[in-house]
Amino acid sequence: MNAGKPAIEIVMLPPLARHDAQGRHYTSAALLRQTVADCAMGARTTSRRSSMKERYAQCSCGDLSVICRGEPALVSLCHCRECQRRTGSTYGIAAFFPRPQLEISGEATAYRRQSDSGFDVALHFCPRCGSTVFWEAARKPGMIAVAVGAFADPEFPAPDKQVYTQHRHPWGAAPSEPSS
């Protein structure tokens, strides 16, 4: 019975314009295709891989870190209650990368739970400082979600979509539309 369960509301934001290192212009959909192409090329040639953009995410104390190569396939802002409790903030933001694009360093402890949609999620946090740095969602096999806050980088791509907006705090700390 799904009757008693709140429906998942997924709000697709308009595609965001992005530029790569050569100044080419991408929409989110084009970026996703490009990321897949980059990933396939990176597996074959080391020179292509070395030219991919690298970003660095880490926990509060720095013991647990992730190097992320290339652009995220999807950036999703989640207003669900679990993300609120996990972050201690009013929403969480996940940047999904294909697993081969990530290099994880340091010790992580996993906390497993079910998402509101019923799929398993394994959250990996630093056992020293407690920051959750990345997680695996059974709903997205082959992908790792990295906490966007762990990059502490204001240049990080903005969310492509927002989910669980029924739990959004109404005073609007998260943008309801992408900024221009």
Ligand SMILES: [Zn+2]
């Ligand atoms: Zn730490």
Ligand SMILES: [Zn+2]
């Ligand atoms: Zn959530």
